[in-house]
Amino acid sequence: MSDLFQSAGLENDAPRPLADRLRPTKLDDVVGQDHLLAKGAPLRRMLDAGRLSSLILWGPPGVGKTTIARLLADGAKLEFEQISAIFSGVADLRKVFERAKARRAAGKGTLLFVDEIHRFNKAQQDGFLPHVEAGVITLVGATTENPSFELNAALLSRAQVFTLNRLDDDALEQLLKRAEAEKGRTLALTGEARATFRMMADGDGRFVLNLAEEIFAEPEGRKPVEPKELAELVQRRAPVYDKGQESHYNLASALQKSIRGSDVDAALYWAARMLAGGEDPKFILRRLVVIASEDIGNADPQALPLAIAAKDAYEFLGQPEGEIAIGQLVAYLGTAPKSNRSHVAFKQAKGAARDTGSLMPPPHAMNAPTKLMKNLGYSEGYVYDHDTDEGFAGLNYFPPDMDRKEFYHPSQYGFDKEIAKRLTYWNKKRQEKSKG
Template sequence: MTDLFQSAGLEESAPRPLADRLRPKTLDEVVGQDHLLTGTGPIARMRAQGRLASLILWGPPGVGKTTIARLLAEDSDLEFEPLSAVFSGVADLKKAFERARARRAAGRGTLLFVDEIHRFNRAQQDGFLPVVEEGTVTLVGATTENPSFELNAALLSRCQVLILKRLDDAGLDQLIARAEVEMGRALPLDDGARTALRSMADGDGRYLLNLVEEAFTFDPDTPVDAAALAQLLNRRATAYDKDREEHYNLISALHKSVRGSDPDAALYWFARMLEGGEDPLFLARRLVRMASEEIAIADPTALMIANEAARTYERLGSPEGELALAHAVVHLATAPKSNAVYVAYKRARRLAKETGSLMPPAHILNAPTRLMEQQGYGKGYEYDHDVEGGVSGQDYFPAEMHDRPVLYEPKDRGREASIRERLDRWRALRNERRKG
């Protein structure tokens, strides 16, 4: 198979980026994806069985999706036909399919690699179905987006989805070591700077090697520390797209950390979203929702603090107002939790739908006219403030509802613990009166 560098029209002797020079030449050299490539991993099993299914490789940038596809083609003796969904249209697809059919007629198979496959629209994705089904191509698509949301169900049913992981520190260290061997010398960085370099890469091997190549231009006799490295290299923004899956993943992590009473994790996810460029007012609204859904009257101040934090941000703006939101994050995470009101509300809505238009019991209806008095409106009503303990124990549900439902069941924590004690007494009183 033609080398990718040569296929771009460049001579082998031309200067090549470090990331290209270190591109793995075999699947065994791929870093950080052992869960797919070794042991009982799905690609390892396919190789052992001498077969290759159509695949969707899902993972963040710079983790080896293109490299794995290219090496799978070599390993399976298939022609590697690359396409980018960003730059290709229907005409390009048709030409690729025609070339694949010609190869098949000549006895050679094709691995059609489609980068950013999620960029193709539904109709274009449907175009792959016949050539995959008839075996004209083995499709390997690469995507950074969740295939469940971005790809047709019909296409997904014909492909195996494999998840590639962002590179951990061990994998990044392997790449740094290979770069040092390639360059014939050590990086001019102290230990702190090496740690900072890995952090800057954010799990992206290709980006790491670009940083490493830049670091090799530093004075080799004067090791650089972390502070100097930060000035010499630009740190890229963390992966975050407010309109895509990462947004929902992080807000879910924040919400669940608050629900799980972990202020440290909650602050971390809150900060991650701010660093990614999230609108603080979106976070403020979500904090108000958390206070209502997850805490409610177990700590009535939670909703007030969340609302006040939102108002503070509106008054102060960024960055000062963000501290008020952080205050609310910590308060909500450390508050006693209860979803009892949330559950009771959903039960009440369900019950209201089921029971239709039942009238309130006559004794709690006002009787402004003589006719209404004759109908029994208000008869037997007891004014709760006038009875001992301030609770009459009368029934306030429709008379047709013979089994009095219990909708609100307070938890035994926070302020709801004392509410629960009072409700137990009052419900016992009502049950006693109903029996009487």
Template sequence: MASLFEAAGLEDSAPRPLADRLRPKTLAEVAGQDHLLAHGAPLTRMVESGSLRSVIFWGPPGTGKTTVARLLASVSGYEFEQLSAITSGVQGLRETFERARKRRQDGIATVLFVDEIHRFNRAQQDAFLPVMEDGTITLVGATTENPSFELNGALLSRATVLRFHRLDESALETLLQRAETAQGARAPLTPDARAQLINMADGDGRALINLFEELMAAHDPAAGDLDIEGLADLVQRRAPLYDKSRDAHYDLISALHKSVRGSDPDAALYWLARMLTGGEDPLYIARRLVRMAVEDIALAEPHALSLAIAAKDAYDFLGSPEGELALAQVTVHLALAPKSNAVYTAYKAAMASARDSGSLPPPRHILNAPTRLMKEEGYGEGYAYDHNAPEGFSGQNYFPEGMARETYYRPTERGYESELAKRLARFQRLREGRAE
């Protein structure tokens, strides 16, 4: 739908932010999304076919989702309608669908762009299904959250999910040059400060242009080019993209965990710092470090668990920011520790056997016999007290009667587990010798 400015022919003269004035006029001008818009890419093929299909655009803010939706509608001859899931309700959807139905009767197709579509509840999302199926609308939904978790399966089955990438330095530099051309002046920055301005945008094209506009409005041209420190004093740094209740929370803890597992202390420290600067609860991180100690290190270095718990206690005792150093210390220690998931694997295998074997009782010779009846039933009969056996090892069977002996724990040759592997091998030799 046309705005009042557009209807009055005043759109070009209306006061608009620079980011809005610099919106691409064609799909070829969209920066940083070549995987979707280059020759042979999904959206290009869709346009060339002459028939748009419903899609979900998934990606961080400022990557061109709204712009691409508008341009797709324009180049395909569709009417463009836009809603925000934050401000629209069921009544708004009904009115939009009704307008689309009337257009369809006149032979005009409608692209309905829904920003923040993940904010709609399940019932609201279900309302799209019939109008998508009968062709009343072609839905273009935009979301910063993982559609697999936030959108109904029925809706996802009727749309193609396309991932928008965070803008890289090259794409942001392109946008900065366009802003300079529109402004008729270059950014008054040293090369290092220019790189820092791009870094401040954190992959968000809209944020970069807003920072540029803020810079140009506040800087005195007579002062010359700004260095990094001068730039930081003049403009507000954009906060890193991090919502500790959503995707970034899970993505960054996964990155921290895998960096520790991969024995890379530097990468692990980086992701730890990213989470802390993003406002993550340090005790949540401490709990995950304890999990890493038991899941990925375990008996390869038995002290790792004690150190992880000690780091949690140190944070509890010291608070922030001093206590965060304890988290950093144990992060480095865990990253450099020998790794083993042998206990983790053994536990899962034992759980599977326990589920499959049902309620098999323990063998009677290892059961206590506190009553005469139990003694008469054979409880405890034939039990060998290991401390009295040669080398302190009897080699008796402790698995249920009728169940073959299983091997769950297979220690690695890394760290302390190499010693445990030797003990197990010795016990196995003794067991086999006493069975002969």
């Protein structure tokens, strides 16, 4: 039935969203993706050379993945077929492949665009391989998730991955001007509200046009909307953040690296972004406890107890007051002196433990609770440190068949400097005792 409407030209009279009416008809009209589409850029070179290969378009929502796929099909003179991994199954794929084979027999190629391709399971993804290899289809997959994690290695080896950018402020402004040209009037927004409006779109071109359509629905001639009024007309969009996928790990990484780099304001921002995106506060707190031990360490021994206290405070207070403790902890960790020396030392000690196998402790390091163990030499030579004049016997506690190792080298920052003095003192005393 839809084909009858198309052939009669009736679908052009049907209501269409602004984003669909403004869909680019040539590559030069696509905004924000010049790194792929400008003269000399990879996708443009492919088309100019007449050799379009299978590819994966990876990027956030509303940046032009579907549009680019359509324009590539036009440029390569391929029939465009589109399916969604959310709504399609094996039977749908089989029909697509049959149509593509029929076209190929007639001398016509097919570009198969698979939206949300990461939603297909491994077996379904493997189903594309023989048809790609035989040249029955040119596959263009679109995904908002990291292909390295979500797509089979076999499929990735047969398709080039191209990353699409989140639309920046200039690109979103271009879309708004096109919308105004299409409507024949400007958006009723003050300059400040217009900037806020673009921010609300969060880099999503389709969303900014949908928002514009809501503003255009307001009566003509109305007073320009101020930023405060804008929130009443358009519900603010939540930041793009999938706490189960790559965004979850990207923002957690940004939080830890900001704290490690003592950029406290950035750390506060990333923690707030995670909370605004719906992240479980307990996940953030677990990450902060790790940071307190891994990145602050003994440069500030209070960091770890404060992290545990913040975790307890959140569990005691709940939302929203518990978030105050998260903010306090992030600010403290971000400004604290940093040292990973204890973390590095323990990793080296674990490496040595793996390399040395099952070496026994020295006899003086082992207890002798039975007569047999005492006869075997357990505990022989042990000196109780508290019984010495200096409170230090200077015994070597490494295995007898292993040379002493120096794993721990405190930094010169924060309390680590004091620990370094202590370590120097004990090492000097141990050397004196060994010579004696």
